[in-house]
Amino acid sequence: MKILVYSGVAVAVIAIAVASVLSSGQPESDKNQVRVVFFANVNHAVPIVGLENGEFAKELGSTAIKTRVVDSGPEVIEALFTKSADLGYLGPAPFVIGYVKSKTDDIKILSGAASGGASFVIQKDSTISTAADLDGKKIAAPFVGNTQDVSLRHYLAEHNLKPRESGGTVTVYNIANPEIYTIFAKGDIDAAWVPEPTATMLVEQLGGKRLFQEEDTWPDGKFSSVLLVGRTEFLEKHPDVVAKWVAANTNTVNWIKENPDKTESIFIDFYKKYTGKKLDENIIHDAFSHIQITSEPIQNSISIFAERAYGLGYLGHSGYNLDHIYYDVNNGTVGGTSWQN
Amino acid sequence: MKPSVLAKKIAFFVGIVLVWQALDSANVWPDKIFPSPLEVGESLWYGASNGTLFYGIGTSLWRLAIGLSIAIAGGITLGVFMARVETVNQTIGSIVLGLQSIPSVAWSPLAIVWFGLTDAGVIFVTVAGAIFSVTINTYTGVKNINPDYIAAAQNMGAKGGQLITKVLVPAAFPYMISGFKQGWAFAWRGVIGAELLFSFLGLGFLLNVGRQLSDVSQVIAMMLVIMIIGIVIDGLIFKRLEDKVMSRWGLR
Numbered sequence: 001m002k003i004l005v006y007s008g009v010a011v012a013v014i015a016i017a018v019a020s021v022l023s024s025g026q027p028e029s030d031k032n033q034v035r036v037v038f039f040a041n042v043n044h045a046v047p048i049v050g051l052e053n054g055e056f057a058k059e060l061g062s063t064a065i066k067t068r069v070v071d072s073g074p075e076v077i078e079a080l081f082t083k084s085a086d087l088g089y090l091g092p093a094p095f096v097i098g099y100v101k102s103k104t105d106d107i108k109i110l111s112g113a114a115s116g117g118a119s120f121v122i123q124k125d126s127t128i129s130t131a132a133d134l135d136g137k138k139i140a141a142p143f144v145g146n147t148q149d150v151s152l153r154h155y156l157a158e159h160n161l162k163p164r165e166s167g168g169t170v171t172v173y174n175i176a177n178p179e180i181y182t183i184f185a186k187g188d189i190d191a192a193w194v195p196e197p198t199a200t201m202l203v204e205q206l207g208g209k210r211l212f213q214e215e216d217t218w219p220d221g222k223f224s225s226v227l228l229v230g231r232t233e234f235l236e237k238h239p240d241v242v243a244k245w246v247a248a249n250t251n252t253v254n255w256i257k258e259n260p261d262k263t264e265s266i267f268i269d270f271y272k273k274y275t276g277k278k279l280d281e282n283i284i285h286d287a288f289s290h291i292q293i294t295s296e297p298i299q300n301s302i303s304i305f306a307e308r309a310y311g312l313g314y315l316g317h318s319g320y321n322l323d324h325i326y327y328d329v330n331n332g333t334v335g336g337t338s339w340q341n
Numbered sequence: 342m343k344p345s346v347l348a349k350k351i352a353f354f355v356g357i358v359l360v361w362q363a364l365d366s367a368n369v370w371p372d373k374i375f376p377s378p379l380e381v382g383e384s385l386w387y388g389a390s391n392g393t394l395f396y397g398i399g400t401s402l403w404r405l406a407i408g409l410s411i412a413i414a415g416g417i418t419l420g421v422f423m424a425r426v427e428t429v430n431q432t433i434g435s436i437v438l439g440l441q442s443i444p445s446v447a448w449s450p451l452a453i454v455w456f457g458l459t460d461a462g463v464i465f466v467t468v469a470g471a472i473f474s475v476t477i478n479t480y481t482g483v484k485n486i487n488p489d490y491i492a493a494a495q496n497m498g499a500k501g502g503q504l505i506t507k508v509l510v511p512a513a514f515p516y517m518i519s520g521f522k523q524g525w526a527f528a529w530r531g532v533i534g535a536e537l538l539f540s541f542l543g544l545g546f547l548l549n550v551g552r553q554l555s556d557v558s559q560v561i562a563m564m565l566v567i568m569i570i571g572i573v574i575d576g577l578i579f580k581r582l583e584d585k586v587m588s589r590w591g592l593r
């Protein structure tokens with residue numbers, strides 16, 4: 001029986017070691033700062049432009065702003081969950097997945113930031129014209145559980161097609177946008193469901209054909225594509241900072257609507273600074289023409305994204321509840337059932 | 342297995358699950374980063390009930406089988422030549438140890454560029470991870486053959502292919518078996534590592550899906566499956582093979 005005692009002790013030691021590793025690393029959440037994550041995509045123009053033109057800094061005053069650029073919604077969720085970010089911009093699908101997975105309302109929607117801005121692009125000599133033609137094809141979408149991935153997989157399921165990992169015939173590649181560009185150029189994939197500016201780059205630089213825009217597949221032709229969300233703990237602790245950020249978010253939305261040319265050049269400069277790649281002005285101009293910058297989160301599209309994600313098994317298997325996804329900025333209270341501007 | 346050994350093993354595993362459940366119930370960490378054994382079990386159950394788990398296992402094992410076969414065939418060839426042809430040993434032999442020290446996933450970026458996101462790319466990573474341990478063990482095995490055996494065979498007229506298949510390989514087999522065993526472990530890591538990076542079907546992909554859906558229970562479930570497959574393949578195939586060879590060659 002000695003061995004049992006030893007193994008018990010060993011398990012306990014390991015557990016303690018693991019516990020101490022996990023709890024080390026003091027959170028930075030108490031400093032006078034706000035940490036924000038977003039992507040280098042055109043539909044993230046609100047944080048990009050608002051940070052570059054100083055709107056957020058002006059509104060926030062002495063509160064420091066720390067930013068981080070990531071590639072995907074799931075990374076934003078990871079950053080919020082691990083308390084390495086306070087606010088984030090991401091699509092509705094990863095938000096809903098993160099919200100449901102957190103089980104304790106850890107994140108909330110503060111505002112919208114963009115609507116539309118994703119397209120289904122096929123190769124230039126492709127014969128694909130209807131959904132049925134996708135049988136046996138190779139299609140890319142960024143990251144499992146991201147907004148385009150949910151839309152693509154739902155679209156396939158709607159047309160009775162299954163991806164290969166579930167025994168179907170369609171190969172779905174979940175890779176980052178720059179890699180999608182590379183394998184599209186090599187001809188390794190037949191189609192891609194991608195956000196801007198990747199969609200426009202595939203069309204204008206690689207001769208791809210835009211088969212349809214995602215909004216065409218939506219009931220009233222519009223859907224939310226970027227939301228501003230916050231970590232609930234941060235929202236409760238710093239309602240003043242959050243209110244300022246949301247105000248700056250709205251101001252930036254208006255500024256972008258009034259200054260489309262400046263917005264495009266700010267985005268091109270930012271993209272150059274971040275990726276080292278200089279994007280063509282025409283591409284950015286076209287990409288912006290495919291999205292709407294808006295602070296409205298288009299609430300019914302969020303519910304539909306949730307239904308679709310649930311249908312794909314992304315929200316677990318025992319139901320889900322979206323009753324408290326909104327943060328009420330005016331009252332500084334968390335737990336609103338709907339969004340108030 | 343003796344009943345007492347079995348009892349200890351069962352007690353150990355039950356203990357792990359109990360401690361795990363207790364840690365979960367103590368709510369030290371939120372559920373979203375530390376799921377309970379029950380949730381992990383549920384993840385496995387749903388994966389099994391909609392078939393994705395079996396497709397994942399099938400894909401990974403298929404890639405493993407192809408990759409390992411290529412690695413074994415290539416490793417034996419390379420090992421025999423290194424041991425028998427001095428020039429090969431002086432040239433290729435000098436970098437084999439270095440290549441062996443490259444972790445298989447480090448080949449992934451190259452594989453993606455060369456093969457694209459295909460099965461061939463994953464298999465390439467698998468082969469690259471496993472081939473050199475087979476090579477080194479085969480080399481050692483052939484080098485350790487009593488020279489009298491080889492001389493005797495040559496006196497009786499064996500040469501070329503016959504010498505290799507009838508003398509060298511059988512004589513070096515006990516070493517080669519350890520090479521296969523090591524090679525398989527490297528190959529399995531290579532498959533999973535490549536699938537994680539390629540994110541293209543298989544168990545590594547399902548693990549990645551768990552991460553991207555913030556579904557830690559799926560991540561742990563897939564890690565368990567990877568481990569169990571490791572134990573099963575090692576116990577059912579390689580350990581038995583090794584035992585058989587060892588007793589047949591009179592080494593135990």
